[in-house]
Amino acid sequence: MKHINVLIRETDAPVSDMGDSPWAGVDHGVYLLLKAGIIPSYTYGDFDSINEIERQYIDDRLDIDPVESEKDDTDLEIALLDLAEKGYGSIDVYGATGGRLDHLFGNTQLLLHPGLAEVKIRIIDAQNVLELLREGEHEPLRNPAMEYVSFIPIFASTVLTLVNFKYPLDHARLELGSTLTISNEFTHKKAHVKTSRPILMIQSSD
Incomplete structure (x- = not known):
């Protein structure tokens, strides 16, 4: 089963200790992965949670294609559905539990998404x-x-x-x-x- 890790935002679980599985970055998670020395295999998001310095840091290292800020789906939903279509049957998500409670409950609700029914998804923090x-x-x-x-x-x-x-x-x-x-x-x-x-x-x- 193909496995991938996903980073959304800051996490108290060190990403450098997560083994050799590939990574996908969502929004600010792209910047955090690059700062940790990890080149994400895939990037997602509208990148509205990063500042100009962080955006330049990303642009100097990756060619990203931001989505529109005003959209019906969250950045994580877009990422998970795309990764499922790419054949990943196991996905560990980091950085999904801190910060805003609406994000926490929304991220948890994604586990019930019919498009992800065949994917084993875990939301992990320390x-x-x-x-x-x-x-x-x-x-x-x-x-x-x-x-x-x-x-x-x-x-x-x-x-x-x-x-x-x-x-x-x-x-x-x-x-x-x-x-x-x-x-x-x-x-x-x-x-x-x-x-x-x-x-x-x-x-x-x-």
Whole structure:
């Protein structure tokens, strides 16, 4: 499965430690990648979040093609859909959780985009790894750097089964607003999850 990393903005997870996977930069993320010595394979955005000095720094090193500032889709949505069309089945997104809350919720909503249904997308920062588990059965692996795991229902009457967790569940029905599945813990390296509807899984550390 083809994998790529995406950087949107500043992140407390150092991009230089992310291995040899290619990178895509979105808006200010392009500048940050270049400053870190990484040439992005793809660039996206209207570049309205960079100043003139940063824009010149980018132009001296890359030929970018900004999109219009007034558009229906966010820069990240444009990037993810294009990368999916290019055949990337696994995408890790960095810099999507800090700053404005509307951006955070919008970025999370993208995990439900029908055009991304076949793509495994994770939103990552130094304390969290967030991903969408679609309806069905899953065997998630514990991230050794993350002590806790939470499940956030995003559809009413989600039926959830958890095996190999500190607090197991057997066909528990979750309603919106429920906090029953916050701050659970893995008891084994691999667990078993069965969900009747898509649900958010977040592995976290303090």
